[in-house]
Amino acid sequence: MTKVATRDLSAGMVTAAPVYSKTGQLLFPARTIITSQRISYLEFYGIESVQIIPEREISDASVEDSAQDNDTESYAQKVKRSRKFHMFKVDYSKKTRFLENAFQNLMNKTEVLDSDALLGQISSLYSNHLTSLSVFDMLHNMRQIDDTTYAHCINVAIISRMMGKWLDFSDEDLEILTLAGLLHDIGKCRIDPDILTKPDTLTPAEFEQVKQHPRYGMEILADFNLDQRVRSAVLMHHERCDGSGYPSGLKGNEISDFAKIIAIADVYDAMTCNRCYRKGICPFEVIATFERKGFERYESQYLLPFLSRIIDTYIGNSVLLNDGSSGKIILINKQYLSRPVVSTAANKYLDLSRHPELYIQSII
Numbered sequence: 127m128t129k130v131a132t133r134d135l136s137a138g139m140v141t142a143a144p145v146y147s148k149t150g151q152l153l154f155p156a157r158t159i160i161t162s163q164r165i166s167y168l169e170f171y172g173i174e175s176v177q178i179i180p181e182r183e184i185s186d187a188s189v190e191d192s193a194q195d196n197d198t199e200s201y202a203q204k205v206k207r208s209r210k211f212h213m214f215k216v217d218y219s220k221k222t223r224f225l226e227n228a229f230q231n232l233m234n235k236t237e238v239l240d241s242d243a244l245l246g247q248i249s250s251l252y253s254n255h256l257t258s259l260s261v262f263d264m265l266h267n268m269r270q271i272d273d274t275t276y277a278h279c280i281n282v283a284i285i286s287r288m289m290g291k292w293l294d295f296s297d298e299d300l301e302i303l304t305l306a307g308l309l310h311d312i313g314k315c316r317i318d319p320d321i322l323t324k325p326d327t328l329t330p331a332e333f334e335q336v337k338q339h340p341r342y343g344m345e346i347l348a349d350f351n352l353d354q355r356v357r358s359a360v361l362m363h364h365e366r367c368d369g370s371g372y373p374s375g376l377k378g379n380e381i382s383d384f385a386k387i388i389a390i391a392d393v394y395d396a397m398t399c400n401r402c403y404r405k406g407i408c409p410f411e412v413i414a415t416f417e418r419k420g421f422e423r424y425e426s427q428y429l430l431p432f433l434s435r436i437i438d439t440y441i442g443n444s445v446l447l448n449d450g451s452s453g454k455i456i457l458i459n460k461q462y463l464s465r466p467v468v469s470t471a472a473n474k475y476l477d478l479s480r481h482p483e484l485y486i487q488s489i490i
């Protein structure tokens with residue numbers, strides 16, 4: 127066994143002995159595989175070093191055994207270790223490459239737009255026996271792996287489709303809405319990739335360029351046979367009900383319904399994603415932001431059901447609170463969606479709506 131400083135740990139190493147916090151709480155048992163999330167966890171608890179099994183002594187069996195009865199393994203870690211997630215990841219990577227190709231062909235007009243073929247390709251990601259709950263599990267855990275425009279378009283398509291289902295849309299409308307989500311950012315293909323992946327804040331001139339992508343999207347799709355609702359969603363998905371959006375500063379009823387739905391799915395995915403310029407924001411913080419100021423910008427008849435349904439998908443997840451304690455989400459407070467009831471080691475039922483000093487810092 128070798129002692130390795132926390133700052134020198136890397137994903138894939140395996141703990142040789144249990145790791146305890148300074149107050150004696152077991153953080154990880156022996157033979158836990160180190161992941162980047164676990165390194166952040168150790169840093170959070172101020173753990174300076176960890177005993178590690180030398181690489182030559184690691185055997186699959188010894189690691190696998192402990193992972194199975196690992197009580198501290200979080201829900202997200204269990205999802206990531208599951209066969210279902212592995213299969214989803216393989217399929218998802220295939221589909222993002224497919225979409226990248228399709229966008230290039232549409233842009234260069236080397237292919238006609240075959241909506242059924244496009245939808246057929248990605249349908250395995252939301253069918254294949256996945257419930258809305260498990261799709262969100264999958265998406266949430268994919269976010270740390272792929273954050274390209276194509277992955278984002280697939281996420282928005284899946285999230286919008288879920289929204290349509292929650293709103294009882296017909297099958298035909300669901301297909302149109304999914305297609306709108308899939309194509310909503312096709313205009314970004316015309317924007318300099320250096321601007322799209324720039325780690326710093328954009329200059330006003332660069333932002334002006336980015337703001338053109340809904341119009342570019344309309345231009346790319348102009349010659350293809352498409353439902354009008356898809357076109358309007360591509361053009362209007364950055365318009366906001368209070369007139370603060372772009373490219374035209376439209377308000378309320380001037381914005382199409384599909385564009386309003388895509389707007390919510392788009393912002394939710396963009397904020398929770400690990401974009402190059404910042405780490406993804408915790409979904410609970412995103413929901414708190416929507417609760418605070420979302421209702422002026424987004425259509426409340428779509429935003430309300432979205433927030434209350436999406437929050438349900440996080441029941442059972444392990445979370446880290448801002449005071450360093452961790453717990454599991456057990457009950458959602460419908461009046462205060464971003465402040466659920468959490469069970470922690472110290473409190474069986476910690477109602478965050480009664481503890482304004484506490485908030486969920488991350489999902490672990």
Ligand SMILES: [Fe+2]
Nearest residue numbers: 310311363364
């Ligand atoms: Fe966009």
Ligand SMILES: [Fe+2]
Nearest residue numbers: 278310311392
């Ligand atoms: Fe987008």
